[in-house]
Amino acid sequence: MSQTVDRALSILPLLAQGPADLGQVAERLGVHKSTALRLLRTLHEHGLVYRQEDQRYRLGARLFALAQEAVENLDVREIAHPHLVALNDRCGHTVHLAVYEEQEVLYIDKVESRYPVRMYSRIGKPVAITVAAVAKLLLADLTEPERRTIAEKLDYPMYTSRSTPDAAAFLKELTVVREQGWATDLGGHEESINCIGAPIRGADGRVVAAMSVSAPNVVVTAEELLTLLPLVRRTAETISREYSGTNRPKKV
């Protein structure tokens, strides 16, 4: 592992919290100011860091562009997108697509609700991993020891009274999800919002992504939302088939 690069990259999350000046960066990195300056300069040349008028540094434009290009190159997303739009056309609610990566679950696509009341979420935002339907689906597919390890490492914030309280409850929920092949989040993240989700599988049957439909109580009740389950599962299966088809060749 490279020390210099390591230090340079440590600057990024630091600046994500808000702009900082040279001194602050140097201090928080534990290096001399001149060192921090050179690292920042290099980051700047690559556009990852921007220098605002007051000379303080903050994250730069290219970061967005990179994240952008990256997400557009995900083939699951590309295949799934039209189906998500079609689903949104039929039911009107917010549709999400998420993947699991390095201990995190994150949205990689979203089709906004057509109803005026919308939920807050954004592509790239890490998902509330202990309660979200898509998170349950993605984690449920891991091996038993993997699930165990992760479940123990997680925090279990009580967003609402119906949030998953601890590792034991979470593991149990994952088993249920694994067996039934779909998942819900009934007010576990925000009191008034319910979600139902289904897994998208690759050719080998492993879950490569998960999709969900979310709607606030004020638009449809949880029971009404559940009537959409067959539709959601069918959509997920259609995407799975298409993805497995195009992705058939094992070596690329």
Next chain:
Amino acid sequence: MSQTVDRALSILPLLAQGPADLGQVAERLGVHKSTALRLLRTLHEHGLVYRQEDQRYRLGARLFALAQEAVENLDVREIAHPHLVALNDRCGHTVHLAVYEEQEVLYIDKVESRYPVRMYSRIGKPVAITVAAVAKLLLADLTEPERRTIAEKLDYPMYTSRSTPDAAAFLKELTVVREQGWATDLGGHEESINCIGAPIRGADGRVVAAMSVSAPNVVVTAEELLTLLPLVRRTAETISREYSGTNRPKKV
């Protein structure tokens, strides 16, 4: 400038084009495989790079999370957001917010159209700088020599027959925009889409961001869209006032 960091960061745009294996990365960087390996490992530890099952590398999750945090900390965006939503409530069309940074114009916020026909765009995506209304507004505020330098450096792709053809036309357009205090893009990027935009100014009167309303021909004609101009300008001015107010202290 740091050579090691420079090399490591050069990997990112390379991977943005698509996944690559160790050998390809090493070759395109012009370094030994072992060197590339160590750089990739460091990037990996910071989550900027992800290793998929076939061992190839691609851009990683934390990149999204970083871009995410960064965009949420932009104070213009925070102040503007509710106003953009309110504007969308009144007219129903897509509303964009953009800033200029390091020779690029990029969207930092977006409220989706409530109409079924939507335009394609995404937060973080660089804007078609020669035609977009927001780009004209942001560039029009630069000094004359700056505008000239940039205008000459740009390419002028003819997205449609109404795209800005060359630097001369662009500079002329910028002068117009500068004087009238608002801008349009009538089918200059996509034949069927029109936009109108207005600038958001800081306490010193300089343009810090630009907003626009976009709608396809099939929903409203260009003339109808133009009737929204007063509303758009009022919204921009409201945001400007609020931004100048909270941002008053010159030194932070």
Next chain:
DNA sequence: AATGGGTGTTGCATATGTTGCAACGAACTT
């Protein structure tokens, strides 16, 4: 005006960290 604290910046010698090499191991082909 002059002083002082606060920035960001530069040149330089030291030694630390990075580099490429060559050799190994694993997975897959022939």
Next chain:
DNA sequence: AAGTTCGTTGCAACATATGCAACACCCATT
């Protein structure tokens, strides 16, 4: 079983990043 191709490791030689100290600059204070 021999032969590819790819990722990985240890090591010695060198290049490179590092901290220091001094400088330049801006602003506030006296």
